[in-house]
Amino acid sequence: MADSTPSSNVSYKRPFYAQTRFLFIALLLAAVYSYGWRVTEIEPGELVRDAHLVKPLVRDLLHPDLFTFETATESANAFFVLSNQQPQNLPLKKAPSGPILVLSKHTGKTGDSIEVSGKAFRPHEKGTLAWFNSIEQEYPLGSFATDADGGFHSEIIVPPIARGDTQTIRAVLAWQTGEWRISDTLKLTIEKMVETVFLALMATTFSILVAAPLSFLGTRNLMAGNLINKVIYYVVRTLFNVLRSVEPLIMAILFAVWVGIGPFAGVMALAIHSIAALGKLFSEQVESIDPGPVEAITATGATPVQVVLFAVVPQILPQFLALSFYRWDINVRMSTIIGFVGGGGIGFLLQQWINLLQYNQAGTALLAIACVVIVLDMISARVREKLIA
Incomplete structure (x- = not known):
C-alpha cells in the first residue's frame, strides 16, 4: 500500500x-x-x-428649451436683511396696484422660517418662488398656486446661499397665451448641429486624403531596405507623433487667430490632428498585411507603386474605410469642444449660452449633441461591422 503521508521535502x-x-x-x-x-x-x-449651488444649473439643463408658446408673466419681490438688527433702507416694494409679496419678518439668519403671502396675482395660476442673495445667486424655494382672489400663502426657510446684506424673495407667475411651437433656440441648435456634423466630415475627408498616402511612407515593411527609405520612415513617424501630441483645442486656438473665429478654424484644427491619428492607424494596418501577395507581385517585376495598388490596397481598404468612419464619429464629438475656443459649430454656441447663464438653452445644445453622437455611433459601428466582416 502506498504511503499517503506528504513528503517533508515539498516546499511551501x-x-x-x-x-x-x-x-x-x-x-x-x-x-x-x-x-x-x-x-x-x-x-x-x-x-x-x-x-x-449647482441645483438651479442642473434644473435648467434638464429642462431644455425645445418648444415654446407666447406667455405672460407677473412677478413681485420682497426684501430680507440677513441680520439680527432692524432693517435699514430696504428697497422699495412694488406699488400696491400690482402683485405684491408680504413677509412675516424682514430680518433674520440662515435657517429661519418665514411666512410669505402673495396678493393681487392672476387667479388660479401656478408660479415659483426663488431666493436671490446679494450677488444674484438663485435658490429655488418651491412653487405655489393662486386662489380665486389671486393670493397665496407659503412657508419658506432662509436658505444656505443667503450671503451679504439685502436678499430678494421673488415670486413669478407665468401662463400660456398662445399655441405651442418650436423654439428659436431649437432652430438655432439644429442649424449649428448640422454645421458641426459637416465640419467634422470635411475635416475627416481632408485628413484621409493626406494621411492615406503618408501612411505608406510610415510603414516599416514597405520602407525597409536602403537608408533613404528608413530616413523617410522615421521622419513620417516622427511627424505623426508630434502632431498627435498637440491637442486639437490648442490647434483650434492657433487657427482661430490665423483664419478667424468660425467653422473653418475648426475644420483645420481637426484635420491636422486627424492626419496624425489616421496616419498612425493606417500605417499599422499596412504593417499587418499578408506578405504573400506582395512577394508574388514583386516577383513579376512590378514597380513599387504597382505592388501597393494590387497587393496592399485590396487588403487594407476595408480597414481604412472603417477607421475613417470611426474618425468621423470622433471628430463630431471633438468639434463640440473646439467650438469653445472659436472653432465654430455647436460648441461655440454652447459656450456663449453658458457664459450668459442661459442654461435652458445650453441644455438644448447638450441634448442635440447627445442625440447626434448616439446616432453617429450606431451608424459608425454598423458600417465598421459590415466592412470588416
Missing part, C-alpha cells in the same frame, strides 16, 4: 500578498496616492456641502 510557496515585495509595492502605491490626493485637493465633502 507563500501567496503573492504575503511576500515582502508586495508589501513594499503596496506601501509605495499608498504613498503615491496619498500625495496625489493632497496635490489634487480632493474634497468629497464639497460635493455635499455646496450641492445647493
Whole structure:
C-alpha cells in the first residue's frame, strides 16, 4: 500500500500578498496616492456641502428649451436683511396696484422660517418662488398656486446661499397665451448641429486624403531596405507623433487667430490632428498585411507603386474605410469642444449660452449633441461591422 503521508521535502510557496515585495509595492502605491490626493485637493465633502449651488444649473439643463408658446408673466419681490438688527433702507416694494409679496419678518439668519403671502396675482395660476442673495445667486424655494382672489400663502426657510446684506424673495407667475411651437433656440441648435456634423466630415475627408498616402511612407515593411527609405520612415513617424501630441483645442486656438473665429478654424484644427491619428492607424494596418501577395507581385517585376495598388490596397481598404468612419464619429464629438475656443459649430454656441447663464438653452445644445453622437455611433459601428466582416 502506498504511503499517503506528504513528503517533508515539498516546499511551501507563500501567496503573492504575503511576500515582502508586495508589501513594499503596496506601501509605495499608498504613498503615491496619498500625495496625489493632497496635490489634487480632493474634497468629497464639497460635493455635499455646496450641492445647493449647482441645483438651479442642473434644473435648467434638464429642462431644455425645445418648444415654446407666447406667455405672460407677473412677478413681485420682497426684501430680507440677513441680520439680527432692524432693517435699514430696504428697497422699495412694488406699488400696491400690482402683485405684491408680504413677509412675516424682514430680518433674520440662515435657517429661519418665514411666512410669505402673495396678493393681487392672476387667479388660479401656478408660479415659483426663488431666493436671490446679494450677488444674484438663485435658490429655488418651491412653487405655489393662486386662489380665486389671486393670493397665496407659503412657508419658506432662509436658505444656505443667503450671503451679504439685502436678499430678494421673488415670486413669478407665468401662463400660456398662445399655441405651442418650436423654439428659436431649437432652430438655432439644429442649424449649428448640422454645421458641426459637416465640419467634422470635411475635416475627416481632408485628413484621409493626406494621411492615406503618408501612411505608406510610415510603414516599416514597405520602407525597409536602403537608408533613404528608413530616413523617410522615421521622419513620417516622427511627424505623426508630434502632431498627435498637440491637442486639437490648442490647434483650434492657433487657427482661430490665423483664419478667424468660425467653422473653418475648426475644420483645420481637426484635420491636422486627424492626419496624425489616421496616419498612425493606417500605417499599422499596412504593417499587418499578408506578405504573400506582395512577394508574388514583386516577383513579376512590378514597380513599387504597382505592388501597393494590387497587393496592399485590396487588403487594407476595408480597414481604412472603417477607421475613417470611426474618425468621423470622433471628430463630431471633438468639434463640440473646439467650438469653445472659436472653432465654430455647436460648441461655440454652447459656450456663449453658458457664459450668459442661459442654461435652458445650453441644455438644448447638450441634448442635440447627445442625440447626434448616439446616432453617429450606431451608424459608425454598423458600417465598421459590415466592412470588416
